[in-house]
Amino acid sequence: MLNSKKLSIFTAISAAAIATSLITPTANAALPNLPTLTAGVLTIGTDDPAYGPWFDSNTPANGKGFESAVAFAVAKQLGYPASKVKWVKASFNSVIQPGKKNFDFDINQISITEERKNVVDFSSGYYDVAQAVVSVKGSSIAKASKISDLSKVALGAQVGTTSLATINSIVKPSKKVSVYDSNDLATAALTAGQIKGLVVDLPTAFYIAATAKNAVLVGQFPAQAKSEQFGLVLSKGSALTSKVSAAVDALRANGTLKAIADKWLANVGGAPVFKK
Amino acid sequence: MTYTPSTLRLQREAARRQASRRSTTIALISTLGVGAGVVLVVTGAKGFQLVRQSFFSLHYAVHSFPSVLSGIWLNLRVMVVAEIFVLIFGLLLALARTSKSPVLYPARLFATVYTDIFRGLPLLLVLLLVGFGIPGLQISWIPNSAVLLGTVSLILTYSAYVAEVIRAGIEAVNPAQRMASRALGLSQAQTQRHVVLPQALRKVTPPLLNDLVSLQKDSGLISVLGAIDAIRAAGIETAQSFNFTPYLVAGAIFVALTIPLTRFTDWLTRKQDRARQQQGRW
Numbered sequence: 001m002l003n004s005k006k007l008s009i010f011t012a013i014s015a016a017a018i019a020t021s022l023i024t025p026t027a028n029a030a031l032p033n034l035p036t037l038t039a040g041v042l043t044i045g046t047d048d049p050a051y052g053p054w055f056d057s058n059t060p061a062n063g064k065g066f067e068s069a070v071a072f073a074v075a076k077q078l079g080y081p082a083s084k085v086k087w088v089k090a091s092f093n094s095v096i097q098p099g100k101k102n103f104d105f106d107i108n109q110i111s112i113t114e115e116r117k118n119v120v121d122f123s124s125g126y127y128d129v130a131q132a133v134v135s136v137k138g139s140s141i142a143k144a145s146k147i148s149d150l151s152k153v154a155l156g157a158q159v160g161t162t163s164l165a166t167i168n169s170i171v172k173p174s175k176k177v178s179v180y181d182s183n184d185l186a187t188a189a190l191t192a193g194q195i196k197g198l199v200v201d202l203p204t205a206f207y208i209a210a211t212a213k214n215a216v217l218v219g220q221f222p223a224q225a226k227s228e229q230f231g232l233v234l235s236k237g238s239a240l241t242s243k244v245s246a247a248v249d250a251l252r253a254n255g256t257l258k259a260i261a262d263k264w265l266a267n268v269g270g271a272p273v274f275k276k
Numbered sequence: 277m278t279y280t281p282s283t284l285r286l287q288r289e290a291a292r293r294q295a296s297r298r299s300t301t302i303a304l305i306s307t308l309g310v311g312a313g314v315v316l317v318v319t320g321a322k323g324f325q326l327v328r329q330s331f332f333s334l335h336y337a338v339h340s341f342p343s344v345l346s347g348i349w350l351n352l353r354v355m356v357v358a359e360i361f362v363l364i365f366g367l368l369l370a371l372a373r374t375s376k377s378p379v380l381y382p383a384r385l386f387a388t389v390y391t392d393i394f395r396g397l398p399l400l401l402v403l404l405l406v407g408f409g410i411p412g413l414q415i416s417w418i419p420n421s422a423v424l425l426g427t428v429s430l431i432l433t434y435s436a437y438v439a440e441v442i443r444a445g446i447e448a449v450n451p452a453q454r455m456a457s458r459a460l461g462l463s464q465a466q467t468q469r470h471v472v473l474p475q476a477l478r479k480v481t482p483p484l485l486n487d488l489v490s491l492q493k494d495s496g497l498i499s500v501l502g503a504i505d506a507i508r509a510a511g512i513e514t515a516q517s518f519n520f521t522p523y524l525v526a527g528a529i530f531v532a533l534t535i536p537l538t539r540f541t542d543w544l545t546r547k548q549d550r551a552r553q554q555q556g557r558w
Contacts, residue, residue, distance in 0.1 A: 115518070159511050
């Protein structure tokens with residue numbers, strides 16, 4: 001039995017509720033309903049340590065660095081503000097293993113190849129990769145301009161990188177290649193003189209040349225017929241792949257990717273290109 | 277008159293045969309049952325097909341086999357060279373530590389400090405310090421090779437462990453042996469060489485072989501300095517294909533190499549035990 005007092009209280013409360021919902025910003029309500037690991041939160045993985053110029057101070061969450069910026073831009077394109085992005089550590093092996101991943105997508109300078117697509121899903125490429133060579137001042141290849149100059153010396157690369165594949169397929173060195181766990185150790189070997197040249201992607205080469213003692217950028221390899229690209233990695237058959245890919249395509253189309261590259265890879269200017 | 281076994285003996289033998297046949301059947305049934313149980317649990321798991329493709333792919337096993345095999349060749353070379361020097365250096369350290377003469381005190385002190393330090397330092401640390409630190413000193417006559425510096429690190433670390441094992445063997449030789457040889461007129465050096473060391477080394481052969489098996493695996497750690505051993509070769513293949521089968525191939529080769537060593541250790545130990553029981557020989 002509705003008496004007038006109860007009715008008026010009820011009307012007042014419901015009016016207040018409607019008014020509040022109209023005034024409150026709709027940011028919270030607009031979170032996309034995507035099948036992420038944690039509802040309402042986008043979990044992004046990367047390796048530890050996270051190197052420059054891709055990240056800054058090993059802190060992916062600070063938004064500084066090319067890949068950190070791209071990740072936050074993709075998240076925003078999908079509808080997740082920076083406060084709803086969670087970063088987790090994902091070693092390279094944990095990214096390529098079959099089975100459940102602990103992230104929605106991973107961003108870690110991983111190149112897209114057909115063979116790898118059998119095991120994981122890739123988004124569209126967010127960066128076109130060029131490979132480059134770093135050496136030390138005064139070494140025999142510090143001023144090399146031809147690929148054939150490089151084939152006579154001891155070269156090194158990080159394990160699992162397409163840099164290693166570049167050495168084996170393009171340079172075809174006569175000396176055995178040295179392979180390192182990480183670019184830190186490879187740089188240590190370079191400064192210790194155990195390798196004469198270190199092959200890494202171009203932005204990393206600029207970073208090493210700027211930060212490591214006596215290191216100098218020798219040059220970059222000419223662009224290959226099939227251009228190599230970095231892509232975001234998702235679990236095979238993930239429901240997010242098409243959405244994430246579309247987000248990357250949109251960012252490329254509206255110029256965001258180029259703007260981010262110009263901001264964080266600005267000093268990655270023209271390195272001399274090797275001739276045959 | 278030819279020997280014919282009695283009925284009692286025949287009955288006893290028949291009973292023994294039946295008992296052994298029954299225990300063999302039960303063992304077979306039990307093994308098959310456990311095996312079937314394991315197979316059912318593993319293949320019934322949800323992710324089995326994916327794991328099988330990622331870890332047991334025949335295509336990638338065949339594809340990666342040559343590079344993993346050439347990596348194993350590096351492991352073997354490093355292991356053989358390192359083991360020879362480890363045994364020599366370990367023996368010298370053990371002799372230094374067990375010497376009683378006052379004139380050898382600096383050697384005794386050095387051996388004690390050495391074994392403490394190198395048993396305390398992780399092998400990885402020694403590898404990084406020796407592999408990247410020594411070239412930094414730019415001493416011209418030290419070759420700047422990752423394999424050489426890696427082997428030196430292994431020798432430095434493992435001789436500390438082996439020295440302690442040999443020292444335990446030396447101290448385990450009955451003091452009566454030493455007294456007896458002195459009574460026979462043998463000098464200290466002759467005692468060590470003809471009486472103490474043969475017995476001590478025979479005693480510690482199983483732990484020494486154990487260390488050799490361990491060294492075979494640790495020889496792969498020189499890959500941190502850039503050399504391509506079996507595990508690194510497997511890792512390179514894995515990173516290209518995102519398939520883990522090459523690691524299994526490397527693992528299988530390592531196990532195949534270890535089995536002869538372990539069976540040899542068992543045989544040697546059994547032979548020594550038998551000799552000791554039957555002939556009182558040490």
